[in-house]
Amino acid sequence: MLKISVVTAVFNRKRTIAEALDSVASQDHPEIEHVVQDGASTDGTMDIVHARSRPSLLVQSQPDAGIYDGINRGIARTSGEVVGLMHSDDLFAHRSVLSWVAEALADPDIDGVYGDLDYVAAEDTARVIRRWRSGEYSQRKLRQGWMPPHPTLYLRRGVFDRLGLYDTSYRIAADYDAMLRYLVRGNLRLAYVPRVFVNMRMGGESNRSVAKMIQKSREDYRAIRTHGVGGVGTLALKNFGKLRQFL
Incomplete structure (x- = not known):
């Protein structure tokens, strides 16, 4: 049975x-x-x-240097064959998401799997504001600004062993850097499951202010x-591509 490790890096998120x-x-x-x-x-x-202690919940609390440092520390503590993230503001869209992940990774030629994501209202997670439908991966799409929704991405731990963790010199976009x-x-082989994996609350770090969006x-x-x-064209396509998620 495939063991899946889910990492949650958290700081002062009592509400969610x-x-x-x-x-x-x-x-x-x-x-x-x-x-x-x-x-x-x-x-x-x-x-x-x-208060939610259970044998499969492994908890550590210590000062860190930010979200990506926390994620790196969490990944270093995992023991599963596959690793993915659950951000402290998010939740799975279905109780079988990790079963879908395991089913896709039953193919030994697949390095990782991803799905779709819904952006939901912070105070009402049943209200969908944006829909991110990923589509099948091909490397040529990277020049068009394409990326898989990071919270839906599950990778074999060998990917991290071979290619490293998150570069903490990036304060907001270390996930994009790591995926690229x-x-x-790594020239990874990814499987796409055309189902919504994660409901992600609006209001993340990257869009809290104009200064953050510029950064x-x-x-x-x-x-x-x-x-x-x-170059600049890829960045423009990446940003303009988000407009489709509102339609």
Whole structure:
């Protein structure tokens, strides 16, 4: 049976962490390890985490250098053959998501799997605001600004062993940088499951202010140039492509 590790890096998310934890606990795949990496929260987050203690929930709380450092620490503690993320503001869209992941990765030639994502209202997760329908992967799409929805991506742990974790010099776009590194340098073979994996609350770090959006674009451009998938045109296509998600 394929063991799947789900990593949640969290800091001061008392309002949403319970839903994220319960969402993972309700998955029907029988072999799940949930690794929670807390950045020394001070708002009562850890009280909620400890109240949901179970053998498969592995918790550590210590200061970190930000979200990607926390994710890296969490991944380093996993023992599953496959690793993915559950952000502390998000939740699975269906109780069988990880079973779909395991089914796709039953093929030994597949390095990872991803699905679709819905952006939902922060205070009403039943209300969908944007729909991210990924489509099948091909490397040529990277020059068009394409990427799989990061919260839906599950990779064999050998990918991290071979190609590294998240580059913490990126403050907002380390996920995009990592995905380009894995897909370009690693030439990964990905399976696409055309189902919604994750409901993601609106209001993430990258779009909280104009300054954050500018920083995100600068970091995206740096990743695009670093991995040789284009230039300003790729960045423009990546940003304009989001407009389709509202339709």
